[in-house]
Amino acid sequence: METLRQIVWVADWVVFGFFVLVAVSYTTATLLALPALLKLRRWSSTFYVDEVAASATSPPITLIAPMYNEAMVCVEAVRALLGVDYPTKDVLVVADGCKDDTVERLIAAFDMEEAMRSATATIPTAAIRTAYRSRSRPDLWLIDKENGGKADAINVGINHCRTPLLCTLDGDSLLGPDALHRIVQPFLKDATTIAAGGTIGIVNDCTVRFGRVTRIQLPNKWIPRFQVLEYIRAFASARVGWNAAHALPLISGAFGLFRREALVAVGGLDTDATGEDFEVTARLHRHYREAGIPYKIEYVPDAVSWTECPSDLKVLGKQRDRWHKGGMEVMWKHRAMLLNPRYGRIGMVSLPVFFIVEMMGPVIEVCGYVAFALSLWLGIINVPMAALLLALAFVLGLAQSIAALALEQYAFRRYTSLPDLLMLLALTVVENLGYRQLTVWWRVRGFWKFLRGDTSWGEMTRSGFNTADPA
Template sequence: MLENSRDFVIFITNVFTNIILLYFFAANGMYTLLMFMSFISTWFYQLRIGYAGLQEVRESPVTPPVTVIVPAYNEESSIIPTVESLLKLDYPAKEILVVDDGSSDLMLSRLIERFGLVKMDLIYRKRLPAKAPHGFYHNPAIPELTVISKPNGGKPDALNLGINFSRSPYFCTVDADCILEKESLLRLMYPVIQSSVNTVLSAGIVRIVNGCSIQEGHVTEIRLPKKAIERFQVVEYLRSFLFGRTGWHLLGGTFIASGAFCIFHKETAIEAGGFGEDTVTEDIDVVASMHRVLRLKKRKYRMSFTSDPVCWTLCPDKYKVLGKQRRRWQLGLIQTVMKHNDMIFNHKFGTIGMMSVPFQTFVEGFGCLVEFFGYFLIPVSFMLGLTPLNLFLLFILLAFVYGSLLSVGSVLLEEMTYRRYPAMKDLWNLLLFAILENFGYRQIVVFYRVQGFFQYLRGQKKWEVVRHETMRHTSPIPRQEAGS
């Protein structure tokens, strides 16, 4: 009887072990494909783009104007360098709208003081639902900048209000804790202008600014951050953007686009309903809605990702804050794929339906449960003699060794192409943390993702507020007088 019971336990354990290993095989196989595609995409981009390409965007009479929308809530510590970087963007026609979403800190007064803003009246056309603004602030000496004050309604509401005020055919969303490089907007608009197909979205890479020096809206010195948690995220962002999103772009399956730095075709975004409040990741949701509208209406379109235009952002420097961020990301992803679950394996949606949404659902969405369970089941069952050595070693290979190779590959791709961290010491540190990431940090992040999954099961709708460290300035910020 006991022997039969043990055989049954071994059988059940091996069934679950094989399911876990199958998950890692499938996930790593897809990651390998994305890695291969990203090398091809980056190589072609390096051949295609150059100074002449940017000159074409800068000097072309048909280069469309772009409205940069910055939704901001209680960002007094980071908003000034963000706006300064936007004002210095090299782009022929831009307007900048900072939407103060009912902040309770001194953000609005700091903006008024720094840029010499005065209150004014504006008329706008309400095309998307959004709370009515309190007031508008402007300085004639800085004609491209307008600050809008409104009651608190959440980030989607602030973005929709910005779209209502936008006068351009394209708008670019930028988070209030981000710094853009001078040519970022030019590089992000390049695929929009050079493509013969209607490009409705153009997304760029986001990098970690922690540890870097900032002067008057510019990242003047690029350095790796000192804390291990921040260095792990540098590697993580490289893998996510250089491999993940670059690869999906070449496959025609762009589904995830970071709202921290992304250009949208305004009319398409409005047609898709703008930014919704029924998920906590409104940027993913609006991309899915745009795919839906365009696919069902059988329009030709393109969504682009470029790994060159750089947006620098702060990352969490404490695990408590990291947990809030990752729970929100996981909650929002699951909310979005469940909202658009009719796309899963639906050939009407092309690559999005047959590859992207299934991958985001079963690997990135629910896969965290399989992965988390595997970290406990397989080692424990091996120690109890329930799992054979060959399956245990295969698990180590797939879950730890292969994951390290993918992370190392992302660092090497960065080194071979953009080399944002030119010091040899930084390269060795990145390679070290690419390996170490899979031994502790990854498991912690998976735990946070599992928590986000259970938040979804509980029906949680609101996301936890994430606060980062203050950006590091290297010079005082002078005040600009109105009319000066």
């Protein structure tokens, strides 16, 4: 019994230390994000897309959109990519062994015919079946290949990219009309920039017309609503803060712009990685640090790509445990970077904090629940003090969510209706009444899958965009 008391006492202090670290990291990120967004807002007031589009300085970009069974959204998504305002771009859709009629729909919708597209790199990939080119839009290409996963599909796109910059997207991505003009700015300002990430917005129940999001609103269902709040916290606060500290650990695979030569230099995306976007970001940091080559990896918060998020708990749970499993894989693969001065701020600050707060956080939180229950049973806890700490943890979490909402509203104001704003505020409280605990469970499940070496993963089901197109 005395041994159990000692174990519980240690666990209580570990959980308390974790709570302090979380509070400090979130507060620091918010404080760093505020001046960065103030600067961005001042800069945006002088950023005129028409003038930028008319300039001759914009480098050509290839948009790589991997698709697997995206028949519900593929035509609308490609139409959106073609409609993105940018002077010189290629749209390269890579069908990754689709089992539905994604390929047939694209061929019919865009009048495509078989064509030859020569490779410019030799990253190993699954076999290519056929390449197609649109008769009506020569800048649109479709490559149909054997199934190999998203990373493999993007590697096919890298192999067939003819431009100095390439943009990775999800198959259902809807880029904002000025997104490319904005995300390319770090490359124009600094030649050492090798990658830049944009913001991911949730398109569920927004109005889409001719491939563009014309009306932004909160989803009608509760599950996507909670994800909107999560995305606002992740992008408007956390990533802006890490970027301001020059230690951005992750570029989302749903919207990232890369120098083609940088991705080729590291061998493309890792097809064995569950979280291929996180892994390639870490590998780029590692490669350039070890080679002693100056580089920058940036985050551009005002460049937005809209994507459909899971709308039911089963699919969301599979997505989240996969994300967590993928994160643990990256931490293990690149563990030599952790607390290693050779890798600068990314190795000394952002990756260690990410590992403790994001990767180990769910496990520590579950241990905290168990330790709290055992402490009550053993009578070794001051109940009023414990209640005060729990209340403080809740208030700090609430404050962090509200601060992220305030930052988003100040800088971007994407959600403008009063009902949406009131709902977002309500979600900061309601998410703690079950949804947060579910996400903790899913992430613990992903942690367990990592330990077991489980490779299972379910498919993401689509319901399609809320389109206002006449057809």
